[in-house]
Amino acid sequence: MKLYSIDTGYFKLDGGAMFGVVPKSIWQRLNPPDENNLCSWALRCLLIEDGDRLILIDNGMGNKQDAKFFGHYHLHGSETLDGSLEKHGFHRDDVTDVLLTHLHFDHCGGSIERSSQGMLVPAFRNAVYWSNPRHWKWATEPNEREKASFLKENILPIEQSGQLRMVEVASETTFTGNISIRFVNGHTDAMMIPHINYNGKVVVFMADLLPSVGHIPIPYVMAYDMFPLTTLQEKKDFLQNALDNQYILFFEHDPAYECCSLQLTEKGIRGGPGFLLSDI
Numbered sequence: 001m002k003l004y005s006i007d008t009g010y011f012k013l014d015g016g017a018m019f020g021v022v023p024k025s026i027w028q029r030l031n032p033p034d035e036n037n038l039c040s041w042a043l044r045c046l047l048i049e050d051g052d053r054l055i056l057i058d059n060g061m062g063n064k065q066d067a068k069f070f071g072h073y074h075l076h077g078s079e080t081l082d083g084s085l086e087k088h089g090f091h092r093d094d095v096t097d098v099l100l101t102h103l104h105f106d107h108c109g110g111s112i113e114r115s116s117q118g119m120l121v122p123a124f125r126n127a128v129y130w131s132n133p134r135h136w137k138w139a140t141e142p143n144e145r146e147k148a149s150f151l152k153e154n155i156l157p158i159e160q161s162g163q164l165r166m167v168e169v170a171s172e173t174t175f176t177g178n179i180s181i182r183f184v185n186g187h188t189d190a191m192m193i194p195h196i197n198y199n200g201k202v203v204v205f206m207a208d209l210l211p212s213v214g215h216i217p218i219p220y221v222m223a224y225d226m227f228p229l230t231t232l233q234e235k236k237d238f239l240q241n242a243l244d245n246q247y248i249l250f251f252e253h254d255p256a257y258e259c260c261s262l263q264l265t266e267k268g269i270r271g272g273p274g275f276l277l278s279d280i
């Protein structure tokens with residue numbers, strides 16, 4: 001089994017929205033904003049070579065939206081999904097499974113591309129795509145507050161292609177012998193947090209439970225979260241468990257750090273020094 005970090009570039013989001021109730025005088029030190037208060041965030045995915053399966057967790061924003069959309073989100077950086085796969089000797093056609101933690105556009109936008117005839121088609125033609133029944137319903141019948149994050153063109157063609165499969169929602173679901181999935185509900189309903197057994201350690205794909213190292217302190221909850229008090233409790237439970245078991249946290253959105261482990265300080269549980277997935 002092997003793990004590879006797959007960088008698909010960076011995008012920008014409002015720093016205030018990303019740090020919720022935390023004042024700018026504090027968060028601006030964690031991720032310095034530009035003149036419009038926007039901060040750069042990574043779109044970092046995880047590729048898992050597990051026996052004869054090649055599993056990609058999330059796939060960034062994709063590139064099929066129009067200039068107006070990208071004008072809001074400022075996709076930048078030289079890394080691309082295809083380039084990052086190629087760096088490790090893979091092609092998107094090699095991917096057997098695409099596991100979507102949730103269906104917000106910055107996590108699943110790369111799932112569907114526009115064909116030369118202008119059709120919306122799966123970007124991973126040999127893969128099955130995994131969601132779960134609760135989140136699928138939540139995303140396809142969206143509430144007004146979250147609607148702008150669930151783009152129909154990213155989601156519906158997956159089902160229409162016949163390549164959609166569902167993970168069972170339980171307190172802990174086995175995905176493969178080496179990968180289990182836990183569910184959290186504060187950021188959005190039934191977001192999947194993959195836990196991967198790797199070289200005697202557990203690597204956790206944090207998705208939007210902890211988008212960056214700066215989000216480890218308990219009150220640092222994104223304004224985007226649907227149920228912030230649920231996130232608060234889920235963070236507390238996760239961080240204690242992760243500290244006790246020395247989990248390695250893999251960050252999807254941290255612009256600088258791929259991974260860190262946790263340490264107990266006088267202020268509470270905090271991230272230790274950052275490191276690369278390839279260092280494990």
Ligand SMILES: [Zn+2]
Nearest residue numbers: 102104187208
């Ligand atoms: Zn999200």
